Amino acid sequence: MNDHLQLPLTDADGELRPALSRALFRARRSLMTLFALVTVFFLWQTSQLQPDASFEKMIPVSHPYIANYLESRADLAGLGNVVRIIVETREGDIFTAEYQELLKQITDEVFYLNGVDRSALQSLWTPNVRWQEVTEEGFVGGTVIPDGYDGGARALEQLRENTLKSGQIGRIVANDFQSAIIVAPLVERDPTTGERLDYHQLSADLERLVRDKYQSENISIHITGFAKLVGDLIDGATLVGLFFLIAFTITGLTLFAYSHCWRLTFASLLCSTVAVIWQLGLLRLMGKGLDPYSMLVPFLVFAVGISHSVQITNHFAHTTFSGLARREAARLTFIRLSKPGFIALLSDGVGFLTLYVIDIPVIQELALVASTGIAVLILTNLVLLPLVLSATGISRRCLAHRVVKDQSHFRHWQWLSRAATAGPARSILVVGLVLLGVGLYFGQFQKIGDLDPGAPELRPDSRYNQDNAYLAAHYSTSTDVFVVMAHTEPQQCGNYPFISSVNFFEGYMSTVPGVQSALSLVDVSKLVIMGMNEGNPLWFDVSRNQYILNNSLARAPSNLRNTDCSMAPVILFLDDHRADTLDGVVNAVESFSAEYPTEAVDLRMAAGNAGVEAATNIVIAQAQDRMLLWVYGVVIALCLLNFRSLRITACIIIPLALTSILGQALMAGLGIGVKVATLPVIALGVGIGVDYGIYIYSALQQKLADGYGLQEAYFEALKSTGTAVAYTGLTLAVGVGTWIYSPIKFQADMGLMLTFMFFWNMLGALVLLPALAWLMQSRKSAVPQN
Incomplete structure (x- = not known):
């Protein structure tokens, strides 16, 4: 034997x-x-068993940055979990009756999609996208789609003028006028059932009810956003x-x-x-x-x-x-x-x-x-x-x-x-x-976070990354958005000390490598003040006169401050969401707060997709070594127990x-x-x-x-x-x-x-x-x- x-x-x-x-x-x-x-x-x-994914599952909800974002999420419409549907025409530009009718139909289709925050939906066809100008008679403005729009030549010309005055070129209208965006903020809970939003179903609805239905030889549909990314991941994961x-x-x-x-x-x-x-x-x-x-x-x-x-x-x-x-x-x-x-x-x-x-x-x-x-x-x-x-x-x-x-x-x-x-x-x-x-x-030389543009979870030639590349190439504002929430006392966001401090911070951040541009309540104030002074660029500045400030902020969009005027987001558009870019932005915000402390404003990070990713990178960097210590500690203990x-x-x-x-x-x-x-x-x-x-x-x-x-x-x-x-x-x-x-x-x-x-x-x-x-x-x- x-x-x-x-x-x-x-x-x-x-x-x-x-x-x-x-x-x-x-x-x-x-x-x-x-x-x-x-x-x-x-x-x-x-x-x-069903696929399961949600925005909050993917982020470190207990991290201070994310806690700050979740606390102010209701006041940050369009700056969190959003889907962007880009409608591109291959013939002419967007100022045709056929294109506008199609954009209206797609806007209505998206409006009724389950999970879309309808009150915050943005498109050329929604009433919250407006134009404004200064005339001899004062400020005038209205919705971008003119009253009595009938698709005729005069109405289309008026639409072109309104679009140019709206400040939406490069944001929801492409720089080359070949496409326009429908921005659809999402709710985390299904409003009809109370259950967590089914991202896979939403992604499927976007494909079936938008892309498949409206895309043709002359029209291309591009879709980006977390929900679409997750949907594509689940489809690929099958x-x-x-x-x-x-x-x-x-x-x-x-x-x-x-x-x-x-x-x-x-x-x-x-x-x-x-x-x-x-x-x-x-x-x-x-x-x-x-x-x-x-x-x-x-x-x-x-x-x-x-x-x-x-x-x-x-x-x-x-x-x-x-x-x-x-x-x-x-x-x-x-x-x-x-x-x-x-x-x-x-x-x-x-x-x-x-x-x-x-x-x-x-x-x-x-x-x-x-x-x-x-x-x-x-x-x-x-x-x-x-x-x-x-x-x-x-x-x-x-x-x-x-x-x-x-x-x-x-x-x-x-x-x-x-x-x-x-x-x-x-x-x-x-x-x-x-x-x-x-x-x-x-x-x-190992790095924390993403090292490539686009969605690194998918291959560079994937449809999602191609859609994302189109958006980056034809629009001025990046899809990588880092939001710093500037807090103050209630009803104080229009006061000079607050506006002045935010203006200084915005200028400081605009010089940080990786930051394309910045936008906040201050920019609206300066534009209005300039307009009130015959458009003279010398007046493009923050006024110390509180009455002028109050008047300049009366027309500010609601998404640039909360309801009790205690918070105004500072929106930073970044080149990309690579780890080095995010580290540079986070370090710059922290350095500014340490170097220029003030009681007028409390700067809190971070919202926007880039802000969420920055918080995720920080958590992973902190947890990596701790996780290795735990896993090796456990394995060593069990080996000692056995041998x-x-x-x-x-x-x-x-x-x-x-x-x-x-x-x-x-x-x-x-x-x-x-x-x-x-x-x-x-x-x-x-x-x-x-x-x-x-x-x-x-x-x-x-x-x-x-x-x-x-x-x-x-x-x-x-x-x-x-x-x-x-x-x-x-x-x-x-x-x-x-x-x-x-x-x-x-x-x-x-x-x-x-x-x-x-x-x-x-x-x-x-x-x-x-x-x-x-x-x-x-x-x-x-x-x-x-």
Whole structure:
């Protein structure tokens, strides 16, 4: 009989696992029936799962900037969550009867879309878009669409004049007069149901009722805004099902190629798929849905399940090959691997749960979804899989193949086992130190936030980014808006000290790199004062006379101050929303407040899409190191609990840390910023990667306990565990590698990073771990054992 079977069935936890295994296998049929019934129930729950996304889930709602924005959101119409529909004509300009009739129809269509804040809707056809001018008789003005408009030549000429006087050129009318914008602010709650706004449905309505309905050979519709971006992400994320199918097929084929046994392949795929069904069903029971980011988690759960399944089926095949009956082989497999498997899965789950320290709801939900899936794997892979194997057994073809496989891999593992000897170990450690230096050097260039214009979650050639590029090219005001809220006492926003301070601040910010222009209540005041003085530009300034100020502000738009005149937004139009631009703006506001303190105005950041993103970047920058400390702290604690040795723990953790450092360097080199979409990859890579080291060192420890030398013990560990680790790492790398072809760029980025981390974690466990074990042995007469 193989020496592997002669190991005692008890260890530090006494008879617990043998006793538990006897109880489980006595109730085998009842347990498998229960698993089947629960799976059917969760499959039904999964079928009712819906996409779920909201504006507030994507932002750090407890950050002071966001708290300031939410407090004043009702007074910031059009400066928060808005959709912009651009209607472009390819023939002539917008001043034709046909175009204006079409723009009116689309405005009416958008007005009735569910989720649109109708009172704040802006278009050439809405009454809140007005023109104004100074004449000899005083100020005159009105709606841009002239009274009695009939589409005739005279009415169209009047419309052109009104548009030129409205100050909307470059804002809702293109600089080349080829298009006009309908600005549709959104409400966060559905006004009819009270439920959170369904962004996926809104995006679909925009496509069906606006783009598909009105776009033609002569008319192009461009749509931008958070809701449309989320809708496109969800549409693209539905392809995750296709990528899951591809990964499932690749995994199944490689599993069969590895084992040459359809029974083992079926058992592994079945139990890992059951885990995904349970995870999604539990998500539905918790009243949650899948957002664009957590849609990727089921595949990761499947990948972790396959990783553990390979270890279990490999051990089962090994014990069956040694002559045991399938039921006894399955029971022995449970006894041998339940402890390291449980510790590894616990490390995965708690590691994922550390993402909860990041105060962004979408990441916290991802942490909950991922850790729930890992908890399910403890049942489906550590309990259900041995039970299934005891029923399916193993084919004779697999047993015959194992003889050939063991012989073919003998030389490979013999050669790799030299990593635990002096010469190769020294070389490996030197290479590891060089890679550490390279990783630390390039990792310092890693950036927080977006590094590309447009929506970096999507590819540059996506329709959304093309629409966004059109807006940027044909309009003066950027879509990247940073709003600073200037607060004062009620009814004091028209007083000279406040207006003067805001004017000084606006001028200061206009000189900051990355700021295109600024707009506030002050600009309206200066324009009116200039108009009251025959348009003389010398009067384009803030008046110290309070009566003149009051008169100049009487005609200010309502969106430039709140109802009790205690807050006026200062709107900064930025070149882009890149991390460096946002950092520069935030630092400039803070520097101004520190250098020029005044009681007349309290400057509070930040609203607008750029302001929200700046707050998100700050939260991620603060949480990144804290999250890493938590995830490594948890993994280290669990390794210490399992192995009771600092040296062994170091052997497992150091390869993981090296992979994390190299991963950060890779992100810096590829221009991938740390943001909501990419931050979880770091924790996911660590959580999954620790499995390799735990399984390998568990096998190594058993052989060392039998009296083997380090190289011989590692060789024996490789024979029983190394193939499974190498296969798992390569298979998972290939599986997530297919994500690189996703139309969603953040999924492609995650696929690239996870492929890198899966492969390097596997390589570190097979090569660097034994070299570290040799180093620890050289510092002590023997490698530490329990």
